[in-house]
Amino acid sequence: PEEEEEIEVKKPVSKKKKKKSKQQKAQEEEEKKAEEEQEFDSLLEILKEEQEKHHGYTEESEKPESWSCLKLNMKHLNYAEEMRKMFGSSSTAEGDDEESKQRMDRRTRMVLNQYKKKLKMKSYLVPLSDRWPPFQQQLTMEVASYREDGDPIFTFVPNNAYKTAQTKYEVAMASGDFNIVGNFLAKNPYHAEGLYQMAELLRYQGSYQQAFELTQRCVFTFEKAWHPNYGPFSNYPKCLVKFSDNQVYFKALREYLDYIGRQGCSKTALEINKLLIAIDPYEDPMGALLRIDYYSLRSQNSDFLTSFCANFLEEVFGHEKKGNKTNSFVLMPNLCYSMTLFAMIRNEESFSKLKPSEATLEEVMKFSRAECTYEEMSDVAKITMAIVLHPHLVMKIAKKLEFRGGVSYSESAFSWIGEKWDKFWEHKIFKDTLIGYNERYQLAEVGDFEMFDKLFSIYVERCSICWKREKSDRILNPIIGFVLDCLDDETLKHDEFLNNIFDNYTLPFNLLRYKPLPISEFSDTINTIPPELMMQQQRLVQVREQLPTNIDLHQSPMAIFLQSLLPWNNVAEEDQYMD
Numbered sequence: 001p002e003e004e005e006e007i008e009v010k011k012p013v014s015k016k017k018k019k020k021s022k023q024q025k026a027q028e029e030e031e032k033k034a035e036e037e038q039e040f041d042s043l044l045e046i047l048k049e050e051q052e053k054h055h056g057y058t059e060e061s062e063k064p065e066s067w068s069c070l071k072l073n074m075k076h077l078n079y080a081e082e083m084r085k086m087f088g089s090s091s092t093a094e095g096d097d098e099e100s101k102q103r104m105d106r107r108t109r110m111v112l113n114q115y116k117k118k119l120k121m122k123s124y125l126v127p128l129s130d131r132w133p134p135f136q137q138q139l140t141m142e143v144a145s146y147r148e149d150g151d152p153i154f155t156f157v158p159n160n161a162y163k164t165a166q167t168k169y170e171v172a173m174a175s176g177d178f179n180i181v182g183n184f185l186a187k188n189p190y191h192a193e194g195l196y197q198m199a200e201l202l203r204y205q206g207s208y209q210q211a212f213e214l215t216q217r218c219v220f221t222f223e224k225a226w227h228p229n230y231g232p233f234s235n236y237p238k239c240l241v242k243f244s245d246n247q248v249y250f251k252a253l254r255e256y257l258d259y260i261g262r263q264g265c266s267k268t269a270l271e272i273n274k275l276l277i278a279i280d281p282y283e284d285p286m287g288a289l290l291r292i293d294y295y296s297l298r299s300q301n302s303d304f305l306t307s308f309c310a311n312f313l314e315e316v317f318g319h320e321k322k323g324n325k326t327n328s329f330v331l332m333p334n335l336c337y338s339m340t341l342f343a344m345i346r347n348e349e350s351f352s353k354l355k356p357s358e359a360t361l362e363e364v365m366k367f368s369r370a371e372c373t374y375e376e377m378s379d380v381a382k383i384t385m386a387i388v389l390h391p392h393l394v395m396k397i398a399k400k401l402e403f404r405g406g407v408s409y410s411e412s413a414f415s416w417i418g419e420k421w422d423k424f425w426e427h428k429i430f431k432d433t434l435i436g437y438n439e440r441y442q443l444a445e446v447g448d449f450e451m452f453d454k455l456f457s458i459y460v461e462r463c464s465i466c467w468k469r470e471k472s473d474r475i476l477n478p479i480i481g482f483v484l485d486c487l488d489d490e491t492l493k494h495d496e497f498l499n500n501i502f503d504n505y506t507l508p509f510n511l512l513r514y515k516p517l518p519i520s521e522f523s524d525t526i527n528t529i530p531p532e533l534m535m536q537q538q539r540l541v542q543v544r545e546q547l548p549t550n551i552d553l554h555q556s557p558m559a560i561f562l563q564s565l566l567p568w569n570n571v572a573e574e575d576q577y578m579d
Contacts, residue, residue: 067315069308070278072233072271077124079260079268086264124233125272126220126256129213133189138162139225144242153240154227156249162191169194190221193248199255203526212259218252232275241279250279254286254521262524266298281316282509287517290458293338297466302342309335310375317508326370328505331441333390333452334459337397340386341466343379344475351475354380356482361492364388368500380479387476387483388497391429393456394476398424400464403473416488417481421473427484429494440502441511451515458514462522 076082128135139162144155158166165188172184172194178201185194195218202211232239243250253276261269273295276288296305313327329335347354363381366372377385387394403421416424424430441452486492551563 067238067278069304069311069315070274070281072274074124074233076267076271078127079263079265080127082265082268083263123220123223125223125275126216128220129216132217135224136161136188136190137224138165138190139192139221141225141227141230143227143229144245147240151238151240152229153242154230155242155245156222156225165191166193173197190217192218192221192252195221196248196252196255203255208259208526215252215255215259218248219256222249222252232278239275239278243280243283243285250276250286253279254288257291261295261298266295267301270295270299270301270304281312283513284509285513287458287514287521289332290334290455290514290517290522291462293334294462294466297338297341297463302345305335305338305342309339313508325504325506327508328374330374330385330389330501331505331507332511333393333455334463336386336390337393337459338463338466339374340383341463343382344472345469347379347475348469348471351471354383354475354479356380356384356479358491360384360482361486364492365497365500368497368504370504383475383479384483387480388492388494389501390456391483392453393459394480395425395430396456396460397464397467398473398476400460401468401472403476416484417478419477419481421477424480424484427487429484429487440498441507451512454517454519455511455514457519458517458522461519 138159139156140159141154142157143152145153147153165184169181169184169188169191172180178198181194181198181201185191185198188194195214199211199214199218202208202214230239241249253272257269257272257276260272270292273288273292276286277284277292281289292308293305296302296308309329313329317327329339344351344354360378360381361384363372363377364385367374367377367381367385374382398421416427483492487494551560553560
């Protein structure tokens with residue numbers, strides 16, 4: 001008999017083995033990812049070493065100050081996460097995105113996820129929204145120049161597509177019809193300047209949510225163009241940008257900061273404010289130093305503001321000292337008074353400890369002679385020093401908050417302590433003008449002292465709500481009375497105190513740089529355009545469009561251009577130039 005051939009029967013693979021093989025594949029993929037991340041980290045370290053060598057730093061040499069006070073906290077950069085913690089997921093736009101994701105079918109979600117992975121859209125300041133059109137990279141960042149200390153100054157550079165879109169944008173803006181600008185943005189959804197201008201228009205119209213979304217998209221466009229060595233999140237957060245060529249970047253960050261601040265996201269706003277300072281602390285064109293204390297107060301982050309005031313001037317301007325004078329933040333009224341407010345908050349429960357005495361006056365005079373540091377002063381001495389140095393500011397705060405009545409202070413034999421607030425303003429120190437500030441602050445023109453009144457008004461407009469506390473008047477009243485009594489009996493000589501302060505302390509920059517800033521930029525009240533004016537403008541545009549073209553277009557371009565400048569001539573613009 002023929003031998004029967006043995007047929008091998010494959011046994012079915014069990015489900016457990018399939019699961020194990022899947023787990024093994026997943027582990028192998030994770031190991032590959034870990035190896036790739038290690039290689040990426042090693043490459044980053046090599047780049048850092050090359051960058052340090054480029055700037056002249058080695059392991060043996062001392063590294064420069066790291067601007068530690070401006071280092072961003074990555075945990076607090078997501079404003080949506082902060083809003084979710086305060087009000088729940090339904091209060092954020094991302095909550096709406098999650099609902100829309102649930103409505104999507106599986107295929108649409110897969111395509112969207114693949115698109116995000118392909119573009120590697122990991123964003124820190126503004127997350128990519130599913131409602132935005134596909135991203136178009138039209139800006140890059142390059143090194144424009146270097147400072148004397150070796151720090152690079154970056155600038156944004158548009159590509160050819162952006163330059164072409166820019167010419168169309170200028171034509172759209174010249175038309176005076178924002179419907180044309182809207183059509184332009186529909187075709188160019190990531191044109192930074194167009195996004196910013198349309199956001200400004202919507203803000204003035206009262207459409208705040210739409211304006212905020214356009215501002216987010218504008219900031220996202222700039223963030224995606226950051227240079228690999230542009231490091232606001234590194235240990236050396238020096239990220240200087242040339243202001244003259246990148247004004248839209250500065251303005252967009254400022255508007256984004258104000259939007260999230262108005263929504264109550266104070267922690268996130270504080271981090272964006274740090275970035276706004278870091279991109280140009282030497283000029284501070286957006287007045288970010290006049291905002292940093294407000295967001296520190298709103299987020300109740302006294303430790304940060306204390307560290308910032310102690311280290312910022314030394315770390316950023318330490319190499320620019322003027323003789324033997326020490327850079328001090330007390331010469332900036334907003335920082336001086338916000339540190340004073342934190343001192344008051346610390347003693348609200350036991351504010352009776354803040355009774356001034358002769359020892360308080362001695363501390364103040366010692367500080368003026370640079371015989372002690374600001375940190376060594378007691379809280380009551382810090383409050384007293386701020387009132388003596390900037391008396392007009394405490395008057396503006398009290399009038400804004402409408403402090404009324406006196407405070408019973410029977411233990412004192414002084415004449416001014418416990419008086420009514422209106423009587424305080426009759427004293428000479430509050431009636432004197434600010435003309436004396438010209439020489440001390442090295443101002444150029446006689447009328448520049450009015451700039452201090454603007455600084456005081458900005459602080460009151462921005463931070464008066466932080467001073468609106470239950471016991472503010474009860475703490476300030478006896479200290480102001482003590483100061484006025486010391487001035488009357490000449491135990492405190494105001495001119496001598498000011499001369500000592502300005503002989504020993506200075507600012508590395510001139511406060512006149514804040515003179516062009518309008519007060520309205522620091523206010524939470526937004527001025528809107530009346531609807532009647534908007535309708536009137538639309539009617540004028542419609543009438544203009546209906547007028548026939550009265551210029552012969554079949555002639556040289558120069559002749560057409562010169563004739564179009566005449567006010568009685570009309571040229572159709574939208575169809576001919578936008579396409």
